[in-house]
Amino acid sequence: MQLRLTRTQLNELELILAGAYGTRPRYHLPTVAGHVATLLIRDVTAGRQIELLDTETTPIAVIEVDESTTTDRGTWVAGTVTALREPATPPFAPLRPGPGRPLLDHAVLAVGHDHVPGDEPVIHLDAGDPEALSRAVHTAQRDRRTVRVLPEPAAEHLDGDARIELLSHLAEVTTAGHVTVSRRQRAPRGNGLVVLFTGLSGSGKSTIARQLTGRLRAETHQRVTLLDGDEVRAMLSSGLGFSRADRELNVRRIGWVASQLAAHGGIAICAPIAPYRSMRDEVRTMAERAGRFVLVHVATPLEVCEARDRKGLYAKARAGEIAEFTGISDPYEDPTDADVTVGAHGESIEECTEQVLAAITGGVGSYII
Ligand SMILES: Nc1ncnc2c1ncn2[C@@H]1O[C@H](COP(=O)(O)OS(=O)(=O)O)[C@@H](OP(=O)(O)O)[C@H]1O
Ligand SMILES: Nc1ncnc2c1ncn2[C@@H]1O[C@H](COP(=O)(O)OP(=O)(O)O)[C@@H](O)[C@H]1O
Numbered sequence: 001m002q003l004r005l006t007r008t009q010l011n012e013l014e015l016i017l018a019g020a021y022g023t024r025p026r027y028h029l030p031t032v033a034g035h036v037a038t039l040l041i042r043d044v045t046a047g048r049q050i051e052l053l054d055t056e057t058t059p060i061a062v063i064e065v066d067e068s069t070t071t072d073r074g075t076w077v078a079g080t081v082t083a084l085r086e087p088a089t090p091p092f093a094p095l096r097p098g099p100g101r102p103l104l105d106h107a108v109l110a111v112g113h114d115h116v117p118g119d120e121p122v123i124h125l126d127a128g129d130p131e132a133l134s135r136a137v138h139t140a141q142r143d144r145r146t147v148r149v150l151p152e153p154a155a156e157h158l159d160g161d162a163r164i165e166l167l168s169h170l171a172e173v174t175t176a177g178h179v180t181v182s183r184r185q186r187a188p189r190g191n192g193l194v195v196l197f198t199g200l201s202g203s204g205k206s207t208i209a210r211q212l213t214g215r216l217r218a219e220t221h222q223r224v225t226l227l228d229g230d231e232v233r234a235m236l237s238s239g240l241g242f243s244r245a246d247r248e249l250n251v252r253r254i255g256w257v258a259s260q261l262a263a264h265g266g267i268a269i270c271a272p273i274a275p276y277r278s279m280r281d282e283v284r285t286m287a288e289r290a291g292r293f294v295l296v297h298v299a300t301p302l303e304v305c306e307a308r309d310r311k312g313l314y315a316k317a318r319a320g321e322i323a324e325f326t327g328i329s330d331p332y333e334d335p336t337d338a339d340v341t342v343g344a345h346g347e348s349i350e351e352c353t354e355q356v357l358a359a360i361t362g363g364v365g366s367y368i369i
Contacts, residue, residue, distance in 0.1 A: 001047035004057060007128030010087060011151030012037050013052060013061060017083055018097040020174045025081040029069055030157030035169045039063070040156045042074035043245045050077065054087040072278045076157075091130050092137055095149040097174035107148065107176035111164055112184040115139050121146035123171050123179070127289065128152070129263065148175045159285065191222060192262030192291025195360065196255070196283050197271040198335060199298030200327045201313060202305035204343055204352065205229070205271040208298060211353040213269055216360075223266040227254055232272065242324045248279050255283030263290035275332045284337075296356050297338035302327045304346075 005013060016025045021037045028036035041050075046068050052061045060083065067078040090096060107121040114136035116122050124136040126149050133149065140147035150171050158166055164181060171179040195212070197205040206229055213226040233240070236253050240246040251274045258268035274280050280295060287293035305327070306314040317325030324330040335341075340359035342352040 001044065001049075002051045002053055002059070003041065003044075004053045004055070006154065007055065008152055008154035009039070010054060010090075011126060011128070012039075012153035012155065013081070014087070014090065014151050015097065015153055015170060015174070016081055017061070018099070018174060020097060020170050025083075027063060027078050027081065029067060029076050029078045035166050037153065038155065038157045039077050040074045040154075041077060043248060046075045046077050050079075051084075052081075056088060058087070059084050060087040072276075073156075073282075090151065091126065091133055092149045095137070095147060096126070096151060103174075104146065104148065104176035106178045106180070107146075107171070108182045109150070109168060109171045109179050110136070110182055111167065113182070116182045119143070119145055121148070121176065123148045123150050123175055125150050125152040125167065132263075150175060156285075191267075192265050193222075193267045193294065193360070194255070194258045194262045194283070194287035194291065195267070195269045195294045195296060195356070196258070196274065196280065196287070197269070197296045197298055198274040198280060198338075199300060199343070200302060200305045200332055201273060201325075202308045202310060203298040203300035204349065205273075205298050207349050208296075208342065208352045208356060209269050209271040211349060212356055215353065215357060216267055216269075220267070223261075225258075225261050225266060225268050227258060227268060227270040229271050229273075232270075242326075242330070244276070247273075247275065251279040252282060255279075255286045258283070259286040259290040262287060262292075265291075273326050273332070275326050275330070277333045277335065280335060280337075294339045294356075294360055295335060295337060296359070297335045297341045298352070299334075299341050299344035301344070 015021060016037050027039045030038045046065060048065050050063045050065060051059045054060050062082050062084060063079045065077045065079040069076050104121050107123045108116050109123045110116045114132060122140050122145055124133060126133050137147055155163060155166055168179050168181050197209050199205050209226060213224050216224045232254055237250040240250050251272050254270045254272055258270050261268040284293050309315060313322060316322045317328040326332050340356055342355050
């Protein structure tokens with residue numbers, strides 16, 4: 001089988017081949033404690049041999065899979081990696097880890113920001129956004145500082161502090177003998193925000209999302225984009241159906257676009273059903289790398305949604321004319337991590353919108369002027 005790697009997965013492969021994870025180039029099954037490279041495969045069944053393609057679909061390496069494990073997030077594979085050819089040159093190649101490059105004595109690893117005050121050598125992460133990396137490197141060079149680039153691996157098995165620990169470890173192995181992490185807690189740039197609505201068909205997601213969009217446009221200086229369900233299905237995800245794999249792809253695409261908007265300081269509001277916990281977790285992970293994330297559960301009971309049945313879809317689903325209909329013949333996994341839950345008790349559209357606004361602005365006054 002062939003697998004096209006994302007930019008951060010390519011980074012992970014670059015680090016493997018640069019010896020950052022040890023002398024044996026391989027992927028491991030996820031272990032939280034271990035500083036290992038991992039590979040998570042979604043939507044397809046992993047083969048014994050996996051050819052890894054770069055973003056231009058050139059085969060650059062192959063994995064001989066010797067172990068794998070399947071979870072609700074996908075299949076993790078472990079195995080030895082052999083390089084086939086050089087991938088396309090990444091940005092700032094001479095500043096990245098490579099054979100024979102001497103280690104600096106000490107450097108500051110910038111996590112979550114593109115300028116660290118001071119004059120010590122600085123390591124900037126390549127997180128897959130060439131524009132942001134270029135800005136960070138040029139700022140350091142303008143200040144006549146020594147600067148290096150560390151490819152940020154996908155490391156999908158880690159988050160939070162464990163992720164930062166891995167980055168610091170990789171920086172010490174590849175770039176500087178002693179690394180201090182300089183971490184900014186706030187969103188990387190501006191007040192980027194992703195709001196993900198989830199709930200059954202007819203629960204009120206689009207209606208509340210539209211109202212929220214209007215309010216935020218009126219009350220903030222930020223650009224607000226509504227990724228409306230129907231429009232997304234027509235444009236971004238045309239051709240996809242409602243199998244689990246298609247829904248996953250649909251929600252992943254929405255999450256990716258929303259995160260890009262947030263990374264550039266915008267507010268993205270999305271309103272798919274997003275019925276599976278794993279897909280919402282995935283959007284949260286992507287969004288939190290770009291800014292803030294707020295999960296809104298529109299918890300209108302199934303009976304109420306079915307009674308509304310504005311599009312007549314529930315009747316068709318009950319009659320067996322639509323297969324895999326969420327809530328009737330397909331699962332909806334209730335969120336346990338919603339930042340705000342609305343609509344469970346017959347609140348009006350206006351009340352729901354206010355509750356969501358309060359959750360977004362609560363404690364972060366800068367969103368509303
Ligand atoms: N089988 C099945 N299950 C659920 N929904 C169905 C189905 N077939 C069509 N529709 C219509 O598609 C809308 C849901 O699409 P989404 O993109 O939001 O779904 S998902 O997040 O990918 O699960 C949903 O729209 P909303 O009512 O706006 O939620 C339905 O109108
Ligand atoms: N809180 C609410 N109270 C009463 N009716 C609502 C409420 N929220 C939505 N509706 C109505 O329910 C129907 C379905 O809403 P919609 O926003 O299209 O749901 P979804 O996007 O979740 O499918 C619409 O006719 C809408 O006017």
